[in-house]
Amino acid sequence: MTAAPDRRAVGPESRESRRRELGRRFRRAVGLTALGTLIPGAGLTRTRNRRLGWALVAVTVVALAALAWFVLTHGVMRSGLALAGRPELLRFAAIAFVVGGLVWCGSIVLTAIRTRPAWLDRTRSRVLAAFTTVMVLLVGGTSYKAAEYATITQDTIQSVFKTNTTGTTEGPQLAEGEDPWANTPRVNILLLGSDAGVGRTGTRTDSMIVASINTHTGNTVLISLPRNLQYVPIPKKSPLRQLYPSGVYGKPYCIRQQKDSSDGCLLNAIWTEADQWAANHPGSYPGVASPGRETIRDVISEVVGLKLDHTVVIDLKGFVQLVDAMGGVEINVRTGAYGGRLPIGGHVVNGKVVGVNGYFEPGLQHLDGYHALWYARTRAADDDYARMGRQRCVIKAVVNQVNPAAMLAKYADIARIAKDNIYTDIPGQNLSAYVDLIERVQQAKITSVALDPKHGVNTASPDFAVIRKAIEKALNPPKPKPKPAGTATHETVAPETSTPSPTPTPTPSGTAGLTNEDEC
Known part of the structure; x- marks a missing residue:
């Protein structure tokens, strides 16, 4: 009977062989642990737990193949938005990331245990343990962030993208297939800039723009409504008709009671008016989350x-943060309507501009959120109507320059901004369709309807039939007549005349102006 070899009695060659074998097994343990970090279960396929390893690999391959097929057939952006628009899938994804991350981390630890040599020295044992810990933290941290992003997305979608619960509109009915807008020729979106915030009473909508988009071409008409538009019509269904039975905002109550108010009975005061009426008459707006928002929408x-x-x-703070998130915006800054530099900040007191924090210099500039907001808001050096033109310019710049893919890098910040500062009733499941629509708008033409005195609209006594006629003409312009070669194309045209004019000029009384291109 042969005696077992004594490990303590080994020669130099045996010790060297053992050292080389130990190094090989250590490298194998590190390599398989790293492989298990790259592909869940892959390291276990070379251990006694190979069946478990192959099962994890198979699940991973099937999941990745299904994901790759979906992304290839729908595109990266569509795929992400399809997931984002379905809160139930986001909840499932968050759970899957957590459970999958735990299983993956467990397989890494098990791989390290199964492949660790039994007689490994203390130094290499510590190295292997540290390496395994780093791999577990890497996978666990990634899984945690993925689950966090899924939860943030679910929370943001449910907070921001709400369907209208009042039944006043269901929005366009999108089609199935490659083009969701195939059955919807036009979509009209009301864009409101709210000045609600700390230190302000009520909500005033100093920026009110209707974007009417041809969904097939992307051509868009921006209709700016003056904040000081008076005697606007109140729909018959509005509870505010109880206060203004004439159906006209300002007759007769407002003239008697608010004639000394700076807001008067202007269009931008309706939100606050409706909220106050609802607060004083509980139940007057049943099922409506925001009476002011609902009323201003119906009136416009x-x-x-x-x-x-x-x-x-979107409120003022949200606008600043969103522009900053997109890295700022390029704007061709103009002088004021009367030729002077536009102030940053400031307001008029007794005919003098006070509180100015600086001035805009004319020319192409890269503006951050703060300065883009003030370029759109300032009116101390000219008037509301010039400000409306600048607001349209800023909107055009943001639409044309925003890059949805680039903004994904700041996804968590943007989600927080949207949740805190933006409201919309666009359903979350329609996000993909609206991203498609924005891409069409970026490649198309944006024109404007100017409802101001320069273009024949008397804001103190408006003719709404004339306003609607101008808007209809902007949405459905007559086909241009063929022009001789070399004829210049002009930027501005008045709907009631066929004579083009190279610069904006006052139109006759009783007409409204169509501006093909703002001076941006």
Whole structure:
């Protein structure tokens, strides 16, 4: 009977062989642990737990193949938005990331245990343990962030993208297939800039723009409504008719009671008026989350003569943060309507501009959120109507320059900004379709309807039939007549005349102006 070899009695060659074998097994343990970090279960396929390893590999391959097929057939952006628009899938994804991450981390630890040599020295044992810990932290951290992003997305979608619970509109009915807009020729979106915030009473909508988009071409008409538009029509269904039975905002109550108010009975005061009426008359707006928002939407729909499909409201802080998130915006800064530099900040007191924090210098500039906001808001050096033109310019710049893919890098910040500062009734499941629509708008033409005195609109005594006629002409312009070669194309045209003019000029009384291109 042969005696077992004594490990303590080994020669130099045996010790060297053992050292080399130990190094090989250590490298194998590190390599398989790293492989298990790259592909769940792959390291276990070379251990006694190979069946478990192959099962994890198979699940991973099937999941990745299904994901790759979906992304290839729908595109990266569509795929992400398809997931984002379905809260139940986001909840499932968050759970899957957590469970999958735990299983993956467990397989890494098990791989390290199964492949660790039994007689490994203390130094290499510590190295292997540290390496395994780093791999577990890498996978666990990634899984945690993925689950966090899924949860943030679910929370943001449910907070921001709400369907209208009042039944006033269901929005456009999107089609199935490659083009969701195939059955919807036009969509009208109300864009409201709200000045609600700390230190302000009520909500005033100093920026009110209807974006009417041809869904097939992307051509867009921006209709700016003056904040000081008076005697606007109140829809018959509005509870505010109880206060203004004439159906006209300002007759007779407002003239008697608010004639000394700076807001008067202007269009931008309706939100606050409706909220105050609802607060004093509980139950007057049943099932309506925001009476002011609902009322201003209905009134503007009456003014422009269009059915508004959706509303988007962003407050001042949210606008600043969003522009900063997209890295700023390039704007060709102009002088004021009267030729002077535009102030940053400031307001008029007794005919003098006070509180100015600086001035905009004319020319192409890269503006951050703060300065882009003030370029759109300032009116101390000119008037509301010039400000409306600058607001349209800023909107055009943001639409044309925003890069949805690039903004994904700041996804968590943007989600927080949207949740805190933006409201819209666009359903979350329609996000993919609206991203497609924005891409079409970026490649198309944006024109404007100017409802101001320069273009024949008397804001103190407006003719809404004339306003609606101008808007209709902007949405359905007559086909241009063939022109001789070499004829210049002009930028501005008045709807009531066929004579083009190279610069904006006052139109005759009783007409409204169509501006093909703002001076941006």
